[in-house]
Amino acid sequence: MTAIDTGPVPLGPTQLRRLRRDYFSSPVSTLISVLCFGLLLSIGWVLFDWGVLRATFAAEARQPECQAAGGACWSVIANRWRLIFFGLYPYEEQWRSALACVAVIVTMVLSCIPVFWTGKRLTAVWALGFLTFYVLMKGGMLGLLLVREEQWGGLALTLFIFVATAIIGMPLAIAFALLRNSTLPWIAKTTGAVIDAVRSLPLISILFTFAIVLPFVLPDFVLQEKLYRVIAGSALFFAAYQAEIIRGGMQGVAKGQDEAAMSLGIPYRHRVARILLPQAFRNALPATINQFVITFMETSLVVIVGFFELLSSANAAFGTSDWTFAFVEVYVFVAFLYFIFVFGLSRYGAYLERRMATGQR
């Protein structure tokens, strides 16, 4: 048994044999293996050659230098990264936007650590993190210059929309899921109708309605900033989908458990909070992580209602005479930023699954 824990073993005869069995067992399989490997290698080489070997990194380089070098022109990032990260946030105040991003990321990382997984601690971490973000971004107090929401942009705005959507959407989703499972048919049916209605609309039209059509219908005092209306719409959309995911998870919990708990006289809130939901979440974990990833990607749709989030900041970054030729580099850079967050999310999901599975083994 101890042999398993010694980590990677040098390529021994067993592994050679396995390699041979898996990839080179027959002429056809050998051919396919060689072809695929060759293809991967050549794609990798082309990318490496373009992105690193022949690339230009100097900030003062412009189109002629870049094209002479023939590779990627990372100079565009060197010159325009502040626009990509912070959008139209006032230039002198952008350090605040940077700190705010750090605050959100730290909050996200902290809340992923099991030590913080009690209701009180999680709430405290998020309240603190969110407050820090908000005060830093908005200012207007503690001697900070007021920066209104419409000037927020870039990565900071993308993170804000994502986190706010998740924070508002998750409790809403749980409420939806529980209401839909209610024993009172009219509550269950109404909730079901609401969820289905939201799910049958495209997100883009929901965002458009919340941002632009609502001001025609609602009185001014409920409207607030456009940003918060958009977040409300996005959270509603998230909740409708997430509610169905949670409901799916709940159906995986044996009905007998709830009945047993009821017969022991355990009150409803404890049955839900301590028996039903923990197991439902475990069942629904892969789909939940998936939903988070999709939500993160979908933040880029707010561009339709005029927000300068990551993707439209990127558009502005190459949208000037100096840099129009370098749009591929900017898109690659933005894709890389998205990748960091989404990959982090999915690795974390995998970790959670392993951790939760220990209870079931």
Add this chain to the structure above:
Amino acid sequence: MTSILKTAVLAGGFVLSAAAAQAASETLKTVQERGALNCPGHTGSYLGFAEVDDKGNWKGLDVDLCRAVATAIFGDPSSLKIIPLSWAQRWPSLQSGDVDIIIKASGGTLSRDTELGLQFSSSYYLGTTKVMAHKELGLESLADADGGTICIPAGASQERQVASYAERLGITLETVAIEKTEELEDAYFSGRCDLYAQWGPVLAIARSISDNPDDHVLLPDVLAVEPEVMIVRQGDDEWLDIANWTLSVLLFAEQEGITSENVDEMKANPPSNEVGKMLGATPGMGTPLGLSDDWAYNVIKKVGNYSEIFQRSLGQDSPYKMPRDLTALWNAGGVLFPFVID
């Protein structure tokens, strides 16, 4: 998706055209109370018309016209709030009062005027749809391009314009429609298409910043004409007057040779009564519009005349080096003219 957006826009439009009618002549008051003019920017960038520099400041022809209107009202070009808007968002945002005026490379059309309940200023730019071709093909005009491949922006009016123009010429063109501008231009410059049809300024800019501008020619054919205008909500005529007269003052200053450099001199020794009145040397320019008498002086002093604005956004002082073409004054072969100051 487009149809949903359209419905939303239309629904919004109807509701608001009624509301706007009651709020006539209120826009200036609202703007003055707010302390800033709300003007549209772009989600991203629209080369030459609305771009963002390294420090996040807006520049471009449309943005400078917004500055001119803001200066007319407040005497200060920085009393301007640029709100990034997508194309789809223009009309609902105007109707809901998010922005006070739309200056966003937008043409005056029948449906915008009537169904959407909007109102236009006179035109500040005459946009034409043109076609660019690889020089090596040796084309004289589009009539020679029978059987060629043409790149066009997907879902835009150019698609229809190219089809009907080709039909009129009796030629067949194979169309490649692509939505994203950078992808579209890449397709043309990489040789996938022989021709590239686009709104004139975008086309000229694409050519001027390409690797070898001389390898591409703009064909003389004009497929369509679209006068770009400043657009406001219907029913506030005094507000439209301010937009119209701001433009008129920019053009009049160009016509009379008044620039941001010599405007002080001109004000001190006006060469004519009209110039004197315009610059506020003699009273009467501001009051009828609800502005100060030196508003036009401020505009020219702080923003410049039309020529200065054009040259730094699109023309010789910009990287695009676009000629004025039709967008020149009447006395230089163009279609622009100021109204009379009496």
